[in-house]
Amino acid sequence: MNKELEHQFVTHLEKHQNIVHKICRIYTNDQASHNDLFQEITIQLWKAYPKFRGDAKFSTWMYRVALNTAITLYRKKKRGIQTQDIDTVHFRVPIDEYNHEIEQQLKLLYDAVKELNDIEKALVFLYLEDKNYKEISETLGISEVNARVKMNRVKTKLKNILNP
Structure with missing residues (x-):
C-alpha cells in the first residue's frame, strides 16, 4: 500500500x-x-x-x-x-x-451490558454513542424498525439486570 x-x-x-x-x-x-x-x-x-x-x-x-x-x-x-x-x-x-474515575462510574453499566447477547451489546454501544436508529440499522444491517424494537427490548432487559 x-x-x-x-x-x-x-x-x-x-x-x-x-x-x-x-x-x-x-x-x-x-x-x-x-x-x-x-x-x-x-x-x-x-x-x-x-x-x-x-x-x-x-x-x-x-x-x-x-x-x-x-x-x-x-x-x-x-x-x-x-x-x-x-x-x-x-x-x-x-x-x-482511559480515565480511571470514569471507568469506575461506568463499571455497573458495562457489567450489565456484558450479560447481553452480541447484537444487544452492539445496539447498546451504538445507542450510547448517540447514533440515531437509521445509523444503527445501517451499521448492524437490520431495518430501522427492527433496531427500534430490539432497543426497546434491550432497555427493558438492562433495567431488569440493574434493578433485580
Whole structure:
C-alpha cells in the first residue's frame, strides 16, 4: 500500500480510536484481552481500508468492521481468540488511556451490558454513542424498525439486570 493511504488510515484511526476502545471494553474482561482485541480490530480495519469507498462516514464504517470483528472473535472465544502480531503492520498508533474515575462510574453499566447477547451489546454501544436508529440499522444491517424494537427490548432487559 502506498504511504498516502497509510497516512490517511492512521489519521482516521487516531481520530476515532475511542470507538475501538469502547467496543473492546464491552467485549473483553481484562486489559490483556482488551489490547489483543484492539490489535485485531486495527489489523482488520487496515486490511479492509483499501475497500473503504467513502459512501458512509469513516466512523460508521469503522463501527461496522470493529463490531463484526469483536462479535466474530467473541463467538470463537470457546476455541480461543486468534490474533495476529501487530509487528506485521508497519505503523504505530498511540493508545489513549482511559480515565480511571470514569471507568469506575461506568463499571455497573458495562457489567450489565456484558450479560447481553452480541447484537444487544452492539445496539447498546451504538445507542450510547448517540447514533440515531437509521445509523444503527445501517451499521448492524437490520431495518430501522427492527433496531427500534430490539432497543426497546434491550432497555427493558438492562433495567431488569440493574434493578433485580
